[in-house]
Amino acid sequence: MKPEPETNDIILRTGASIMVPLILLWGLYVLIHGALGPGGGFQAGVILAAGFILYTAAFGLGETKKILTMKRVLLLASTGLLIYAGVGVLAIIFGGSFLEYGVLPLGHSPAESSKYGIEMVEVGIGLTVMAIMVSIFYDIAFNGE
């Protein structure tokens, strides 16, 4: 069991404290704008995970685990998948077929409901991808400790 890698690199710490909020904000932008421009759940999840990985590299695993504990990571991953499948099942409940976003009562027209359905699905994908990336990083970089 190795001790937790702590770094006192002031350049890395200063850079990370500037970059991490911007990376996370950009990840959220990519997540929300997946329907309007380039982007989507998979890309946004990876960007968000990259923000947390940079934070871990600069401030150590202990600091990141205060925000994203192992339990919360697993919970986020399952929640993302649940959101995706849940939107599909909701469409069945409102009288459509599985994943038929048009029947959801979210907008004025089927196209508008479909847009919000797609956004919800993208959020689900983003959560799952981010949580799984962070989890794999925890496991591989810190040898499962």
Next chain:
Amino acid sequence: MRRYLAVLSCALFWAILVYGVPDLPDLGDPDAPSHKHVVPEYIEGSYKEAGVTNIVTAILANYRGYDTLGETTVIFTAGITVMLLIRRKWK
């Protein structure tokens, strides 16, 4: 001997593939079969039916929603597998 046989079979396969190349449609040809089948429907429908301006997102989440649900499940399963294989402390 086996090495020459491997090289020969590679060369033969390459020759077969090259023989088929002239029959491929031109790059960006609007009459190519791949542009005739479902693509016009996607281009017209992604805003009218799916309500999003990004055609890639419309195909990913709407027209091929099952596929993407499966992809997300694959990523989830991969993460769980990594956890089960190399995690030592569950805390």
